[in-house]
Amino acid sequence: MQKFTTVTGVAVPLRRSNVDTDQIIPAVHLKRVTRTGFEDALFAAWRLDPDFVINKKEYQGGRVLVAGADFGIGSSREHAVWALRDYGFDVVLSPRFGDIFRGNSGKQGLLAGQISEADAETLWNLLECDPGVELTVDLVSKTVRVGDLTVNFEIDDYTRWRLLEGLDDIGLTLRDEARINEFEATREPWLPRTLPALSPESISK
Amino acid sequence: MPNVIPTSKQYSSTGLRTLAEKVWDKHLVTKGENGTPDLIYIDLHLLHEVTSPQAFDGLRLADRPLRRPDLTIATEDHNTPTLAIDKPIVDLTSRTQIETLRRNCAEYGVRLHSLGDIEQGIVHVVGPQLGLTQPGITVVCGDSHTSTHGAFGAMALGIGTSEVEHVMATQTLPLNPFKTMAITVNGALRTGVTAKDIILAVIAKIGTGGGAGYVLEYRGEAIRALSMEGRMTICNMSIEAGARAGMVAPDQVTYDYLEGRAHAPRGADWDAAVAYWQTLATDEGASYDAEVIIDANELEPFVTWGTNPGQGVSLSGSVPNPADIIDANERSAAERALEYMDLTAGTPMKDIRVDTVFLGSCTNSRVEDLRAAAEIIKGKTKAEGLRMMVVPGSARVRIEAEAEGLDKIFLDFGAEWRFAGCSMCLGMNPDQLEPGERCASTSNRNFEGRQGKGGRTHLVSPLVAAATAVRGTLSSPWDLVQDGDQ
Numbered sequence: 001m002q003k004f005t006t007v008t009g010v011a012v013p014l015r016r017s018n019v020d021t022d023q024i025i026p027a028v029h030l031k032r033v034t035r036t037g038f039e040d041a042l043f044a045a046w047r048l049d050p051d052f053v054i055n056k057k058e059y060q061g062g063r064v065l066v067a068g069a070d071f072g073i074g075s076s077r078e079h080a081v082w083a084l085r086d087y088g089f090d091v092v093l094s095p096r097f098g099d100i101f102r103g104n105s106g107k108q109g110l111l112a113g114q115i116s117e118a119d120a121e122t123l124w125n126l127l128e129c130d131p132g133v134e135l136t137v138d139l140v141s142k143t144v145r146v147g148d149l150t151v152n153f154e155i156d157d158y159t160r161w162r163l164l165e166g167l168d169d170i171g172l173t174l175r176d177e178a179r180i181n182e183f184e185a186t187r188e189p190w191l192p193r194t195l196p197a198l199s200p201e202s203i204s205k
Numbered sequence: 206m207p208n209v210i211p212t213s214k215q216y217s218s219t220g221l222r223t224l225a226e227k228v229w230d231k232h233l234v235t236k237g238e239n240g241t242p243d244l245i246y247i248d249l250h251l252l253h254e255v256t257s258p259q260a261f262d263g264l265r266l267a268d269r270p271l272r273r274p275d276l277t278i279a280t281e282d283h284n285t286p287t288l289a290i291d292k293p294i295v296d297l298t299s300r301t302q303i304e305t306l307r308r309n310c311a312e313y314g315v316r317l318h319s320l321g322d323i324e325q326g327i328v329h330v331v332g333p334q335l336g337l338t339q340p341g342i343t344v345v346c347g348d349s350h351t352s353t354h355g356a357f358g359a360m361a362l363g364i365g366t367s368e369v370e371h372v373m374a375t376q377t378l379p380l381n382p383f384k385t386m387a388i389t390v391n392g393a394l395r396t397g398v399t400a401k402d403i404i405l406a407v408i409a410k411i412g413t414g415g416g417a418g419y420v421l422e423y424r425g426e427a428i429r430a431l432s433m434e435g436r437m438t439i440c441n442m443s444i445e446a447g448a449r450a451g452m453v454a455p456d457q458v459t460y461d462y463l464e465g466r467a468h469a470p471r472g473a474d475w476d477a478a479v480a481y482w483q484t485l486a487t488d489e490g491a492s493y494d495a496e497v498i499i500d501a502n503e504l505e506p507f508v509t510w511g512t513n514p515g516q517g518v519s520l521s522g523s524v525p526n527p528a529d530i531i532d533a534n535e536r537s538a539a540e541r542a543l544e545y546m547d548l549t550a551g552t553p554m555k556d557i558r559v560d561t562v563f564l565g566s567c568t569n570s571r572v573e574d575l576r577a578a579a580e581i582i583k584g585k586t587k588a589e590g591l592r593m594m595v596v597p598g599s600a601r602v603r604i605e606a607e608a609e610g611l612d613k614i615f616l617d618f619g620a621e622w623r624f625a626g627c628s629m630c631l632g633m634n635p636d637q638l639e640p641g642e643r644c645a646s647t648s649n650r651n652f653e654g655r656q657g658k659g660g661r662t663h664l665v666s667p668l669v670a671a672a673t674a675v676r677g678t679l680s681s682p683w684d685l686v687q688d689g690d691q
Contacts, residue, residue: 033258078365107367190474
């Protein structure tokens with residue numbers, strides 16, 4: 001994962017709350033077996049409407065999405081994060097995120113920053129009055145800057161650290177492999193195992 | 206979240222623990238320090254074709270082994286056809302996805318229940334049915350409805366594909382401790398009111414973000430009175446309130462369900478397991494971070510009118526007027542929802558005519574659900590022009606239902622009797638709504654386009670689904686009784 005410090009780019013105001021992952025990427029686009037190539041699937045149903053904000057020419061090349069509360073609720077599909085990344089977004093700002101979506105974002109270098117409802121409104125107004133304006137999102141100081149305005153965002157310290165350092169989660173965990181081995185040795189013998197496969201027919205004999 | 210009452214929690218000073226905290230503590234590999242998450246051991250990892258291929262690829266690229274194939278199991282469910290399952294899948298990208306899962310499972314030694322196998326089915330129906338889902342364990346799956354397994358007193362989390370890869374490689378997950386919320390459902394449900402109505406009412410009360418950051422524990426008389434199937438329905442939809450998981454403490458109902466299942470412990474192991482399971486219930490006097498109280502006596506059949514599961518109302522109510530909603534964001538969401546759903550404020554819910562009834566999904570596709578719906582429609586005629594699709598949760602559910610003759614009841618009624626899978630719940634396979642088509646669905650999500658582009662979904666219980674299929678408009682079984690009196 002690449003290190004993340006600051007991003008400066010066009011910001012897109014998505015004035016909607018409860019943007020679930022079925023809207024971010026409808027299920028029919030989940031059939032692929034790769035991690036890339038999902039840019040056209042992003043908001044696929046909404047993009048059919050020429051007036052949808054992402055279709056407006058002022059917002060082309062958007063890198064920061066400013067959305068309403070409860071962004072990314074619903075399905076756990078990480079494809080939602082891949083689609084946002086493939087389209088070119090590095091940052092989503094929202095007053096509240098779906099937990100799984102927020103976790104997925106952190107694994108894929110997408111910054112999910114939590115802002116207040118009031119700041120979301122301020123940013124929306126600003127981006128709508130001055131479409132195409134660029135914001136700077138600074139992960140070091142946890143701020144969003146545009147002109148004279150500075151808005152703070154929240155992100156948990158661990159995710160912030162991993163993004164700043166560009167660290168791979170699995171590699172970090174495997175440093176503790178000895179502890180995992182120790183833990184496994186203490187597990188009760190009657191805990192379920194999937195192998196060998198048993199069926200009601202096989203056990204009744 | 207006006208309906209969530211924060212409590213002043215002091216468990217650390219008293220040593221008293223809730224169910225969720227006990228399961229967490231038991232699986233702690235390392236305790237996080239200085240803001241790092243805890244490392245939690247995962248007892249059971251469920252896989253399916255949609256969220257696993259990129260995780261297997263990740264393992265392959267990093268040349269990492271799958272750590273515990275014996276704690277991993279896969280089924281084909283999201284993208285499988287529910288007709289002609291003996292024929293090659295017509296859609297080539299769907300076929301590739303299924304074939305990729307088969308190749309990956311063969312390469313990494315993962316047990317897979319493929320289309321046509323007696324244990325194939327929706328992953329959240331299969332785990333409990335095999336007895337793999339047990340009290341006090343940690344379960345993960347790359348699917349948000351993994352919360353279903355919490356009905357057994359397991360900590361069951363839906364995860365993303367990066368986390369799927371993490372569990373494959375390490376059998377652990379780094380997780381921040383969750384807050385706990387008690388959902389106490391007092392009293393008794395009236396006839397015709399079900400587990401589905403409880404959870405729809407809970408979500409309407411706390412909202413789609415009300416459970417964010419929490420593990421919900423469902424408790425109280427009305428929860429104790431539910432079967433395992435009913436408890437699974439409730440835990441299944443915890444995610445729709447934004448929660449990471451939902452749980453019910455195990456009791457005799459749980460043990461009776463599990464005993465004798467293929468992977469349940471036996472003999473002395475069974476006794477040891479039950480002795481442990483009995484220690485899991487929340488300690489008397491332990492406190493939660495928040496509590497919500499529901500009176501089951503007051504509940505009626507519940508249906509959604511909007512495009513998120515929190516936009517629900519009693520079936521006897523009407524489509525709400527957005528103008529009455531104080532919060533500006535919620536008001537505009539409601540206006541947008543009514544436009545999408547093509548509904549007018551003030552319309553009685555029971556006047557809403559539907560085109561399709563879908564009985565299925567990991568929320569309501571177990572044999573008890575099919576039985577309840579069959580009981581309602583038996584000997585009746587399907588409303589003219591209406592389509593009803595019945596999709597059992599697993600191949601075994603289908604066989605069990607057929608042994609009871611339920612298939613015949615559905616077919617005589619004019620419903621379609623399909624093979625097992627996720628089907629129209631998410632419309633990944635050909636089972637989709639047409640644009641503008643309106644559906645009464647026993648599934649879990651009424652998001653825009655969820656069941657097919659432009660499709661309109663009303664979430665309902667199996668009883669309401671069945672009564673609606675008879676009358677053609679959103680209906681409860683009581684409406685059928687009244688029709689009969691006339």
